[in-house]
Amino acid sequence: MEKLIELKSIKKYYPVTQGFLKKKDLSVKAVDGVTLSIFRGETLGLVGESGCGKSTLGRVLLRLERPSSGSVLYEGRDMAELSARELKEMRLKLQIIFQDPYSSLNPRKSVASIIGEGMLIHNLATRADVNERVTEYLELVGLSEEHLGRYPHEFSGGQRQRIGIARALALGPELIVTDEPVSSLDVSIQSQILNLMSDLKENFNLTYLFISHDLSVVKYISDRVCVMYLGKIVEMSEKNAMYEKPLHPYTAALFSAVPTIEVDEAGKKKKRIILSGDIPSPVFPPHGCRFHTRCPEVKDLCRNEEPPLEDKGGGRLCACHFR
Numbered sequence: 001m002e003k004l005i006e007l008k009s010i011k012k013y014y015p016v017t018q019g020f021l022k023k024k025d026l027s028v029k030a031v032d033g034v035t036l037s038i039f040r041g042e043t044l045g046l047v048g049e050s051g052c053g054k055s056t057l058g059r060v061l062l063r064l065e066r067p068s069s070g071s072v073l074y075e076g077r078d079m080a081e082l083s084a085r086e087l088k089e090m091r092l093k094l095q096i097i098f099q100d101p102y103s104s105l106n107p108r109k110s111v112a113s114i115i116g117e118g119m120l121i122h123n124l125a126t127r128a129d130v131n132e133r134v135t136e137y138l139e140l141v142g143l144s145e146e147h148l149g150r151y152p153h154e155f156s157g158g159q160r161q162r163i164g165i166a167r168a169l170a171l172g173p174e175l176i177v178t179d180e181p182v183s184s185l186d187v188s189i190q191s192q193i194l195n196l197m198s199d200l201k202e203n204f205n206l207t208y209l210f211i212s213h214d215l216s217v218v219k220y221i222s223d224r225v226c227v228m229y230l231g232k233i234v235e236m237s238e239k240n241a242m243y244e245k246p247l248h249p250y251t252a253a254l255f256s257a258v259p260t261i262e263v264d265e266a267g268k269k270k271k272r273i274i275l276s277g278d279i280p281s282p283v284f285p286p287h288g289c290r291f292h293t294r295c296p297e298v299k300d301l302c303r304n305e306e307p308p309l310e311d312k313g314g315g316r317l318c319a320c321h322f323r
Contacts, residue, residue, distance in 0.1 A: 001039040003076075004175055004207050005061060010034045010070035012056050016283060029282045030056040031067075032231035035309070038175065043201065043208040045222030045239065047215060047254070049279060052228040054211045055099075058177040061209065062094050063087065092122055095168035099180035101160030105152040111138070112148040115167045122171060137166040141196060158189035162196070169200065175207040182217060194221055215258050219243055227251045230290040231282060233309055237316035247318040249273075250291050289321070297322065 011034075013027035031053040038044050046054050059065045061072055063079050072079045074090060082090060098104035105114055115134045119125040125133045135145045141162040152160055161181060168176050178197070182190040198221060200206060212218050218225060219239060226236040227248065235248040246252045253273040275294045280286050286293050292302040301321050309319040 001042070003037045004040040004074070005038040005209075006073040006076075007034055007036050007057075007061065008071045008073065010057065010060055010072070011068045012053075012060055012065065013068045026283055029231050029285055031060065032285070033070075034228075034231075034233055036226060036233065036236065038207060038209060040174070040207055041205060042223045043210055043221055045218035045225040046209060046211045046228065047213060047218050047225060048228035049254075050213065051279060051282070053231040053282075054213075054228055055179050057228070058096070058179055058209060058211050062096055062177055063091075064096075088122075092171045093174045095171060095173040095176045097161070097164050097168050097176060097178045097181045100184055101157050101164055102152075102184070104164055105160055107152050110149050110151055111143075111163055114152075114163060115170050118167065118171050124171065134166075134170070137170045138163075140169065140200070141166045142192075156189075157185050158193065161185065161193055165193075165196065165200070169204070173206065175209065177209045177211065179211045180213070181210075183212065183214065190217065197221065215255060227254065230279060230285055232290060233317070233319065234291065235316075235318045236309075237314075241314065241316060247312060247316060247323045248291075248320050249295050249297050249323075253296075289319075 010031055011029070012031040013029055016026040016028060034057060046057065048054055056065070060067050063072070074094070079087070079090065112131055112134050115137060116125065116130040119130055119133060120127065131148060134148065138144060138147060143159065143162055143166070152163070155163065181197070182193050185193065194217065197208070201208060208221075210218065210221055222239050224237065225239045225242050227234050227250065229250050235242065235246065235251045242251065243255065246255050253275050256271070256273040273296065275296070277294050280290070280293055288304050289295070289302040289307055292298045295302065299322070305321070307319045307321045309317050312318050312323065
């Protein structure tokens, strides 16, 4: 498969500030050494608990934030080396759908302006035909021409998210980062948006980085799944293999928290794995394996040596000494 995006050793640290004093020697390690590839035409699901660095990684990928170190390659080219003109052209190909449809749309702009603005900036439409072009994209997401002059407060949450999807789609992207796109919507609306995204992927040959904490949603829409914990990737594989038998103890604990009617080989309901303690501070991450403070299978090696993300066979990557 062709690599569309490649992240190499990405780190994103945020300096810790307290009052008037800036402590330069302390930082929040939001993303800490992530390497992964996204292949053209796939949907890569990115999951993990809140604060693990999922959204930050998505923003770094889009160049909305600069990495503290590491590189982002788009079609083999380092985005940090692009000129201003080249970067502007690249932004046509990389778009984002935000989590909150209530705050991601400018309340002072009409739908025609929200979707058409990017098309005008990038010379994809003229002022004479922009409304016609906007209408085409509205119809693709289940809205119509009558919505052109309306404002965000006149729509439901699901309709607003459709507008956000149309805005991203209007620039002809190759990859769309979707940051929790259905988490704030009713379950009935979630399925409609997910089906719409799947249809658009097929029709426009899109690639998605699908960020979510909802494992059921990720299973439905993703081809591969990547699990993050405290700024690092702990497991990555094809979705069916991971959901059938997760390798990393953290992944197993996450999946066990999903309500299910499935039973094990003995006919007993699968037990939930309870993790003790809270997620450690990203300012002071644990030495060794970052999960060892909560892992039910921890051993001395885990406390002293960080496990590399290794191929465990069958294209499955896992960062655990004993898996």
